[in-house]
Amino acid sequence: MRITLEELRASNDLVIDLLEIISLEGQHYMARLTLDGRELLLSDKRGITSLFRSAWQLQDTLASFRVRETQVVHPSAYHEMVGMEPAEIEPLRIRVQKEKDQREKP
Numbered sequence: 228m229r230i231t232l233e234e235l236r237a238s239n240d241l242v243i244d245l246l247e248i249i250s251l252e253g254q255h256y257m258a259r260l261t262l263d264g265r266e267l268l269l270s271d272k273r274g275i276t277s278l279f280r281s282a283w284q285l286q287d288t289l290a291s292f293r294v295r296e297t298q299v300v301h302p303s304a305y306h307e308m309v310g311m312e313p314a315e316i317e318p319l320r321i322r323v324q325k326e327k328d329q330r331e332k333p
Contacts, residue, residue: 229270230260232277235292243294248282248323250301256285259300282323297323 235241245261255278258269269277279285282299301319 228265228267229274229276230262230267231270231272232288233272235260235269235289241292243289243292244296246286246289246294246297248285248297248299250282250299251278254280256280256282258285258289286323294324296325299323 241262243260243262244264247259247261249257249259251257257276257278260267260269271277279288286297299321301321302316
């Protein structure tokens with residue numbers, strides 16, 4: 228599923244549970260948002276995935292929204308790069324920010 232920035236802005240009391248900043252080849256990044264258990268790709272009005280030049284640009288674009296957790300996701304092509312058969316490798320995930328659970332003690 229896809230969602231536009233305009234649709235996000237039109238939602239009242241919107242909370243993004245997880246913002247995944249997915250690293251792509253060519254120094255581009257795309258946003259996958261988890262809202263109420265649904266995964267949505269940030270896209271334009273024509274349904275084309277929005278691409279950003281940096282993780283910072285993407286975070287700045289979504290700065291006005293409440294985001295509970297942000298992760299940079301970097302898929303690996305290591306096996307192919309060293310001449311091995313492609314293999315299923317979990318992507319590298321780097322937590323950038325996470326809201327503290329209100330039940331947690333400081």
